[in-house]
Amino acid sequence: MPSPRPPADxxxxxxxxxxxxxxxxxxxxxxxxxxxRQGTWFREARSVFPSVTxxxxxxxATGTPPAVHGxxxxxxxxxxxxxxxxLDTSQSTMLQAADRMIAGGLVTAETLGDQLARAGKRLCVxxxxxxxxxxxxxxxxxxxxxxxxxxxxxxxxxTPAAVSDAVARFGPLPQRALPRLADADYAADxxxxxxxxxxxPAVALVWFNEPDTSFHYRGIGSADARRAIRxxxxxxxxxxxxxxxRPDADRIAVIASSDHGQIATTDxxxxxxxxxxxxxxxxxxxxxxxxxxxxxxxxxxxxxxxxGRPADxxxxxxxxxxxxxxxHVFMRDGNGVEGAVPGTLSLDLFxxxxxxxxxxxxxxxxxxxxxxxxxxxxxxxxxxxxxxxxGMHGGLNRHELNTLLMIRADxxxxxxxxxxxxxGIIDIAPTVLGLLGLPAATTMVGRDLVQPAHxxxxxxxxxxxxxxxxxxxxxxxxxGRRFVIANAAG
Numbered sequence: 001m002p003s004p005r006p007p008a009d010x011x012x013x014x015x016x017x018x019x020x021x022x023x024x025x026x027x028x029x030x031x032x033x034x035x036x037r038q039g040t041w042f043r044e045a046r047s048v049f050p051s052v053t054x055x056x057x058x059x060x061a062t063g064t065p066p067a068v069h070g071x072x073x074x075x076x077x078x079x080x081x082x083x084x085x086x087l088d089t090s091q092s093t094m095l096q097a098a099d100r101m102i103a104g105g106l107v108t109a110e111t112l113g114d115q116l117a118r119a120g121k122r123l124c125v126x127x128x129x130x131x132x133x134x135x136x137x138x139x140x141x142x143x144x145x146x147x148x149x150x151x152x153x154x155x156x157x158x159t160p161a162a163v164s165d166a167v168a169r170f171g172p173l174p175q176r177a178l179p180r181l182a183d184a185d186y187a188a189d190x191x192x193x194x195x196x197x198x199x200x201p202a203v204a205l206v207w208f209n210e211p212d213t214s215f216h217y218r219g220i221g222s223a224d225a226r227r228a229i230r231x232x233x234x235x236x237x238x239x240x241x242x243x244x245x246r247p248d249a250d251r252i253a254v255i256a257s258s259d260h261g262q263i264a265t266t267d268x269x270x271x272x273x274x275x276x277x278x279x280x281x282x283x284x285x286x287x288x289x290x291x292x293x294x295x296x297x298x299x300x301x302x303x304x305x306x307x308g309r310p311a312d313x314x315x316x317x318x319x320x321x322x323x324x325x326x327x328h329v330f331m332r333d334g335n336g337v338e339g340a341v342p343g344t345l346s347l348d349l350f351x352x353x354x355x356x357x358x359x360x361x362x363x364x365x366x367x368x369x370x371x372x373x374x375x376x377x378x379x380x381x382x383x384x385x386x387x388x389x390x391g392m393h394g395g396l397n398r399h400e401l402n403t404l405l406m407i408r409a410d411x412x413x414x415x416x417x418x419x420x421x422x423x424g425i426i427d428i429a430p431t432v433l434g435l436l437g438l439p440a441a442t443t444m445v446g447r448d449l450v451q452p453a454h455x456x457x458x459x460x461x462x463x464x465x466x467x468x469x470x471x472x473x474x475x476x477x478x479x480g481r482r483f484v485i486a487n488a489a490g
Contacts, residue, residue: 006437007412007450008253012196012243013205013432014236015060017053017129018212018393019229019258020220021045021404022375028229031237032406035256037416039408042423042449046401046483047260049350050300050361052394053129053212054089056259056425057136062109063429063444065351070108071136072356077294077304081106084288086296092131092156099139107139108354110441112203112429117144119438121202124162124195125149128183128209131156137205147199149190151183151209166190179214179228188235192242203432206239208232215262215391221373225391253409253435257428261399262391263299263377269325269364271382272297280316293359297382299366299394302358313359317341320362321469325380328363328396328471328487343466350475350484351445363395363487375399396473396487409435412450422457422478423449445481453479 021043024032048059048066050073058071066072071089078087081098088094098106113123117140124147127134134150134157141148142158151173154160167173170189174182187206195204210228211220218224236256243252272282272295282303283291292308293316295301305313313331320329321343331339333346333353347353347361366379372389377399381392393400405423407413412435426446433440434448447453457478464471474486 003437006435007409008435009248009251010200011203011253011255011432011435012239013203013255013257013428014239015205015207016211016232016236016256016258016404017207017209018215018260018262018391019404020261020399021258021402022399023229024404028226029233031233031240032256032404034237034240035254035406035408039254039406039415040413040417040419042405042407042419042421044420044423044485045257045403045405046424046485047403048425049352049396049401049484050394051260051396051400052298052300053259054133054136057129057133058107060257060259060425060428061111061113061137061139062107063112063426063440063446064109065426065445067351067354067357068109068443068445070106070354070356072352072354072358073296073302075296076302076356076358077306078356086284086294088132089136090130090132092135092150095132095135095139105139107136109443111139112432113138113140113144113146115433115438115441116202117146119436121436121438122146122199123203123205124199124201125205125207126187126190126195127151127207128180128187129207133207137207147201151186166194169194178217179224179231180210181228181231184208184210184232184235188238191239196239196242202436208235212262216386217390219373219389220262220264220391221371221375250410253407253412255428255432256404256406257425258404259425260393261377261402262393263366263379263397263399264371264373264375265381265386265388265390265392266371266378267325267380268383268388269380271301271323271325271364274323275316275319278319280319298384299379299381299392299400300361300363301382303360303362304358314341317344317360320360321466325364326362326469327365328473330361331359332357337462338464343464343469343471345462345464345471345473349462349473350482366395366397366487368398396484398486401484407431407449409450421453422476422481422483424481424483426481447479447481455479459485
């Protein structure tokens with residue numbers, strides 16, 4: 001008997017970087033609501049921890065949490081490749097160098113692109129985010145005959161001809177400005193006029209850098225951020241129009257997603273200065289000589305022992321637990337729930353324990369109170385280039401973790417439906433493959449959301465406490481995968 005026809009012949013994915021689902025509505029996102037009327041909205045979808053872009057990007061690409069794919073942060077210390085400095089994953093040149101230096105490559109999981117290549121199918125990416133994120137969404141694009149356009153120019157793409165051809169057809173790449181309105185329009189030009197009209201890959205992905213950029217530097221509820229959301233939604237609407245004008249529109253599945261959310265910053269905490277004053281020597285970015293620990297910061301941070309003893313890690317963990325700015329501290333597993341130091345939680349709880357995981361991870365305090373623009377979710381961060389009041393992410397607040405996820409697949413999912421079933425960005429790649437009738441990669445942890453779950457979902461609560469400090473996380477578990485629903489604030 002012939003094999004049954006798969007639900008779709010082509011899948012289009014649109015990622016709105018940083019978009020919070022609670023901002024989806026008729027004023028800002030009429031085209032996303034149009035998609036919702038045609039498909040299913042997974043309203044409780046979740047990102048991964050840490051909820052930062054390049055970690056989430058790689059999770060979308062691989063269908064796995066960082067415990068499997070190995071990209072541990074936007075910036076992290078990887079001495080096997082760069083012993084004297086941090087790996088900045090926004091830089092495609094550093095990622096390519098790490099790929100060459102590390103046996104098996106930097107990303108330690110199979111990707112959507114890998115599976116498509118095995119089936120003789122192509123993935124085309126139109127990316128307006130960082131050059132590093134464009135690389136990580138399909139890290140073996142050039143070797144496998146895929147196609148990646150980066151808004152940063154041919155030198156920042158594995159397939160530079162993709163950029164050169166677009167420039168020849170649609171004109172010069174947009175000038176960098178806030179909000180990034182022109183980037184969204186240019187991405188739609190390339191998607192509609194080149195990728196969908198001519199290349200016709202099995203899977204096409206467009207990544208809008210807004211509203212994330214405007215959230216960071218203008219504020220989540222700002223006029224510029226609202227303009228950015230409208231512009232990205234309008235660009236998405238042009239893509240939907242081009243799909244719906246085709247005679248085979250019912251054979252084209254569409255997925256809209258975000259990679260994480262954001263919350264407003266209300267405090268800037270000089271955590272590492274305080275640690276230095278307490279006798280700990282920490283280095284950040286390039287200043288790594290003669291330090292005991294290397295560290296990164298933001299809404300969350302990681303700390304790694306560089307030149308010291310395990311007892312130094314335990315001492316620093318105890319110090320972190322005593323800091324009023326700290327919301328959570330994680331480290332290597334102690335008993336399946338707690339970390340090795342009493343009061344910490346285990347990295348194993350939610351998919352952050354890779355061979356490359358740091359000695360310590362922390363999240364600064366947050367809450368669900370209203371910010372200056374009456375949006376819920378506020379938190380502290382360490383010093384950086386995001387202004388006070390700007391949006392940030394990386395932590396475990398409900399509004400950092402909750403992501404947009406809508407899927408239209410005619411005949412495969414209900415139309416105009418809302419599902420509260422466990423779902424997340426790690427389910428995107430397996431779902432895409434399932435829609436095309438292809439198997440998921442053996443390393444993929446996520447599931448095909450078109451198919452029913454095999455087991456019952458259960459909600460788990462974990463807590464660790466020491467002296468006056470207590471931390472909690474709420475996790476939903478289903479079919480072997482876990483999503484953090486809320487932290488202690490939730």
